[in-house]
Amino acid sequence: MFNRGIAKDQMEATAMGTPPTERKECVIVFGRYPVPGRVKTRLIPALGAAGAAELHRRLSEQTLVTCFDYGRQANARIHYCYDGGTPQQIDRWLPLPGITHSHQRTGDLGQRMAGAFDAAFHEGCERVVLVGTDVPDLSAAQLTAAFTALESHDVVLGPSSDGGYWLVGLKRRLDLFSDMAWGNHRVLENTLRRVRRLGLRHARLKVLHDLDTPEDLKIQYSQAKWPRPYLSVVIPALNEAENLVTTLAPLRRPDVEVVVADGGSQDRTAEVAAAMGARVISAPRGRAHQQNAGARKSQGAVLLFLHADTLLPADFMDQIFEILMDPLVALGAFGFSTDYSGLGMGLITWATQLRSTRFHLPYGDQGLFLRPDTYVKLGGFPEVVIAEDLLLVRQARRVGKIAIAPSVVVTSGRRWRRYGVLWTTLVNYLIAGGCLAGVPPRYLAFLYGRNRAARRNVTMAEKRS
Numbered sequence: 531m532f533n534r535g536i537a538k539d540q541m542e543a544t545a546m547g548t549p550p551t552e553r554k555e556c557v558i559v560f561g562r563y564p565v566p567g568r569v570k571t572r573l574i575p576a577l578g579a580a581g582a583a584e585l586h587r588r589l590s591e592q593t594l595v596t597c598f599d600y601g602r603q604a605n606a607r608i609h610y611c612y613d614g615g616t617p618q619q620i621d622r623w624l625p626l627p628g629i630t631h632s633h634q635r636t637g638d639l640g641q642r643m644a645g646a647f648d649a650a651f652h653e654g655c656e657r658v659v660l661v662g663t664d665v666p667d668l669s670a671a672q673l674t675a676a677f678t679a680l681e682s683h684d685v686v687l688g689p690s691s692d693g694g695y696w697l698v699g700l701k702r703r704l705d706l707f708s709d710m711a712w713g714n715h716r717v718l719e720n721t722l723r724r725v726r727r728l729g730l731r732h733a734r735l736k737v738l739h740d741l742d743t744p745e746d747l748k749i750q751y752s753q754a755k756w757p758r759p760y761l762s763v764v765i766p767a768l769n770e771a772e773n774l775v776t777t778l779a780p781l782r783r784p785d786v787e788v789v790v791a792d793g794g795s796q797d798r799t800a801e802v803a804a805a806m807g808a809r810v811i812s813a814p815r816g817r818a819h820q821q822n823a824g825a826r827k828s829q830g831a832v833l834l835f836l837h838a839d840t841l842l843p844a845d846f847m848d849q850i851f852e853i854l855m856d857p858l859v860a861l862g863a864f865g866f867s868t869d870y871s872g873l874g875m876g877l878i879t880w881a882t883q884l885r886s887t888r889f890h891l892p893y894g895d896q897g898l899f900l901r902p903d904t905y906v907k908l909g910g911f912p913e914v915v916i917a918e919d920l921l922l923v924r925q926a927r928r929v930g931k932i933a934i935a936p937s938v939v940v941t942s943g944r945r946w947r948r949y950g951v952l953w954t955t956l957v958n959y960l961i962a963g964g965c966l967a968g969v970p971p972r973y974l975a976f977l978y979g980r981n982r983a984a985r986r987n988v989t990m991a992e993k994r995s
Contacts (some may be wrong), residue, residue: 563615576783860930870943
């Protein structure tokens with residue numbers, strides 16, 4: 531993710547230079563707003579929809595930062611020309627000041643590129659270079675070479691290993707892109723044929739590799755670095771064999787890894803979880819201990835802490851991905867609902883939504899998700915007997931925004947059925963109020979269970995903490 535502090539310094543430095551409208555060089559970054567299932571589609575079989583979108587996001591940011599740094603050094607204008615997304619989404623995602631952006635025009639790839647060049651020349655630019663976002667080895671030195679070549683040539687091309695090109699540069703409007711067959715290994719060859727037919731002087735840059743296919747992935751990254759799952763789902767479990775089949779079913783996808791942290795179950799929890807494709811680890815009993823142990827074994831770009839009796843919405847991945855596109859979000863959660871429709875449950879659901887959205891205090895049964903670096907910065911879950919989720923969220927509010935997804939999870943209403951809606955709600959509010967007032971959780975633990983087994987579990991966790 532972009533560093534907002536660095537961006538602020540860059541903004542101040544950029545503001546002292548030439549206004550963007552007076553710059554004669556322009557780098558156009560041609561890309562797409564990252565949405566799972568709509569970008570890097572040829573990589574979906576290997577990485578999953580979210581994994582491919584995450585790779586696209588990283589490559590896009592890397593490209594934009596490279597171009598931004600070049601723009602500062604060379605006093606060039608940087609323009610992001612994108613497909614998909616809205617201007618508001620782009621502003622939220624890209625905090626690099628001085629980068630202008632606009633939607634790509636309609637039409638095929640050639641028409642869209644021609645439109646981007648026309649707009650830059652119309653605004654007074656004299657040398658324009660267009661690059662894509664799928665070349666990991668792009669550098670400021672290569673951009674310098676492209677603009678240097680344009681001083682004595684009409685066209686500059688950066689050939690890619692797949693028969694296309696990763697860069698094209700012009701210094702005036704040219705009919706170079708119309709009626710071209712795109713998406714094949716002869717794009718560069720056909721473009722050069724047209725260049726020669728028009729009698730243009732052209733220069734070629736170094737051949738670079740695009741990253742479009744699983745084979746490209748193997749060339750660019752070591753097996754240890756990629757592929758990696760986008761989402762690591764950490765599930766603390768204790769005698770949850772009955773619930774896990776339903777909870778784990780929608781998580782069997784290539785962009786998700788599941789880590790079930792078992793706290794010493796006496797039923798078939800570990801066996802069921804393993805059969806459903808989860809990685810099962812043993813951890814000291816207690817939700818905080820188990821979740822921290824699971825996080826330490828996770829490899830994903832995002833962590834989701836999910837209760838074993840909580841069902842995710844069908845669009846959970848899209849919601850997580852979109853929320854975390856905002857670099858200012860520290861932690862996200864889903865809306866709340868239960869499978870219990872008893873008396874007063876509707877009011878409880880409304881109050882929970884109010885607590886989450888207005889006061890930014892979601893609980894663990896809403897599915898908490900955050901980036902691993904944020905999790906480390908927060909120190910993980912406080913290893914206390916109860917309310918570890920509340921304490922983590924309160925800490926997260928100090929470092930960033932808390933975002934609530936529009937979709938809801940469905941959590942089991944078994945505690946409300948067992949202890950009653952009034953008593954369960956009263957206990958929840960007493961514990962939350964006490965923790966927020968600074969009362970150590972161990973002094974509130976006696977409220978958590980009304981039967982002997984529940985009190986015994988809390989006592990065991992208290993001794994370890």
